[in-house]
Amino acid sequence: STPNSIKVPLALEEMGLALMKSVSTGELEKVAVEAWARFCQGVGGTYSNEKLTDAVRDNDATRDFVDAFNARLRKAILDRKCDMNGFPPLPIGRYAFSSFNDKRTGLGILIHDIWSIKAELKNYNGTWDNIAQQGAFYGKIVYTLTDDFGLDWNDIVQHGSDHIPPTLSKWTTGDRFKAWYILQHYRKAKPFFIEIKLEYDIDDGAPRKF
Numbered sequence: 001s002t003p004n005s006i007k008v009p010l011a012l013e014e015m016g017l018a019l020m021k022s023v024s025t026g027e028l029e030k031v032a033v034e035a036w037a038r039f040c041q042g043v044g045g046t047y048s049n050e051k052l053t054d055a056v057r058d059n060d061a062t063r064d065f066v067d068a069f070n071a072r073l074r075k076a077i078l079d080r081k082c083d084m085n086g087f088p089p090l091p092i093g094r095y096a097f098s099s100f101n102d103k104r105t106g107l108g109i110l111i112h113d114i115w116s117i118k119a120e121l122k123n124y125n126g127t128w129d130n131i132a133q134q135g136a137f138y139g140k141i142v143y144t145l146t147d148d149f150g151l152d153w154n155d156i157v158q159h160g161s162d163h164i165p166p167t168l169s170k171w172t173t174g175d176r177f178k179a180w181y182i183l184q185h186y187r188k189a190k191p192f193f194i195e196i197k198l199e200y201d202i203d204d205g206a207p208r209k210f
Helices: 003-022 026-041 050-057 060-079 100-105 153-159 173-186
Strands: 116-129 134-149 192-203
Touching (some): 003 026, 003 173, 026 050, 026 192, 050 192, 060 116, 060 134, 153 173
Antiparallel strands (some): 116 134, 134 192
């Protein structure tokens, strides 16, 4: 192989690494660097990271999503008199990390628009009082969030002209996205799944004395 054939992939990897560092901070910068290395090495598979999970859990978008879905689930359970037999799947929807702060600190580049969300109710215990027409229940709800650390052509269409954040480098943010795309589709780099698991207590919402 020629020297150029060796240098070009390395240059592309360095451009992508610069992208990760330019749009992440603190612990999430470490996660982004680790994720980028996994991508460039072509490992594939599924990746989880405790710091990333913490950041997702503490994000306002996650709190809003979880609160809204838990309220819908609570109502659906009570509407069925706390009987989970034959309980139909509840549409869950998705959300994204698209605020300016998300784009600046790392969740925007690591996850952004979540590809899949699954909610599972575990350790459920419920009862219904036919006389009072009131129910009580408690359990745990486990959310599994999945996204792929990779790019398709639509990402290039959306971000190929990006020029933020400001940089003294000759390479723009859009150029670095293009390097990512080339490595994935024309080199040995391989996308992988990012998986986040979040667990919460859920109950009927009635005040209790413990």
